[in-house]
Amino acid sequence: MIERQILDHASACYPEESCGFVIATANGQHYMPCVNIADVPTEHFEISPDDWLRAYTAGEIIALVHSHPDGLPVLSATDREIQRRTDLDWWLVCDGSLYQYRNIVPLLGRDFKHGVMDCYTLFRDAYHLAGINMPEFSRSEDWWEAGQDLYIDNMAATGFYQVENPEAGDIILICLGSHKANHAAIYCGDQQVLHHCPNRMSKRDVYNGYWLKYTHSIWRHKAWLSCGFTAIYNDMAASSI
Structure with a gap:
C-alpha cells in the first residue's frame, strides 16, 4: 500500500523529483507526500520547514523518500551527505521501482571493531x-x-x-x-x-x-x-x- 502510494506520487510529479516521508503511528505506517520547493525541482528536492514539522508531529519518521526521474537508482553524493545530517533511512524511486537505503556510517574513516565495524x-x-x-x-x-x-x-x-x-x-x-x-x-x-x-x-x-x-x-x-x-x-x- 505504502509502496504503491510512493510510486504513484513520483509518477504524478514527473519530470520533477517527488519527496515525502514514511511515518509510523499507533495505527501503522503511512506515506506523507510533500511539495518539492527546490529552485530546480527537476534536478533537486527540498522539503519545506512546515512539512518537516508536520512529519515530526504526525508520528515517528521512518524514512525520507524522494525520486530520481530519469536518473540512477543510487544515492548521489549530496544525497548521502544530507542523509547523514537527517539521520534517517532514505527511500528512492527510480524507473518505477522503490529502493531502500539504510543510513550507514560513511565508508571512509571508520574505526575498527571486529565483528561490528570491520x-x-x-x-x-x-x-x-x-x-x-x-x-x-x-x-x-x-x-x-x-x-x-x-x-x-x-x-x-x-x-x-x-x-x-x-x-x-x-x-x-x-x-x-x-x-x-x-x-x-x-x-x-x-x-x-x-x-x-x-x-x-x-x-x-x-x-x-x-x-x-x-x-x-x-x-x-x-x-x-x-x-x-x-x-x-x-x-x-x-x-x-
Whole structure:
C-alpha cells in the first residue's frame, strides 16, 4: 500500500523529483507526500520547514523518500551527505521501482571493531549502497585460526563467482597474516582498493605490493549493476563535501 502510494506520487510529479516521508503511528505506517520547493525541482528536492514539522508531529519518521526521474537508482553524493545530517533511512524511486537505503556510517574513516565495524561490515555496507543486500553473520576473533573459512565458504552461496581480473566493485580476498582468505577489499579501479584493516581506519590503498602479493582470489556478484560502483564512489565523495 505504502509502496504503491510512493510510486504513484513520483509518477504524478514527473519530470520533477517527488519527496515525502514514511511515518509510523499507533495505527501503522503511512506515506506523507510533500511539495518539492527546490529552485530546480527537476534536478533537486527540498522539503519545506512546515512539512518537516508536520512529519515530526504526525508520528515517528521512518524514512525520507524522494525520486530520481530519469536518473540512477543510487544515492548521489549530496544525497548521502544530507542523509547523514537527517539521520534517517532514505527511500528512492527510480524507473518505477522503490529502493531502500539504510543510513550507514560513511565508508571512509571508520574505526575498527571486529565483528561490528570491520572489513566485512565495510563490504556489506558498500554493497548495500550498490543495491545488493549481503547477510550479516557472527564472526569470532581470529576465526581463520579456529578452522573456519568464512569468506570462501560464503562467497558462492551469496551470489559471487570467481574472476581473474578485477573491475570496479569486485571483492578482492586477501590472506592477511594467514594462509586463509581473511580480509576483503573492494576494488575501486585504477589500482586502488577500499578496505578496513584491524586497528586502522577504513581507507583507500594502492593495490600493489603486499595486497597484490597476498591476494587469494577475486569475486564478482551475479547481480552487480554498472551503476553499482557509482553508489560507492558517491559515498566516498560525500566525505569531502
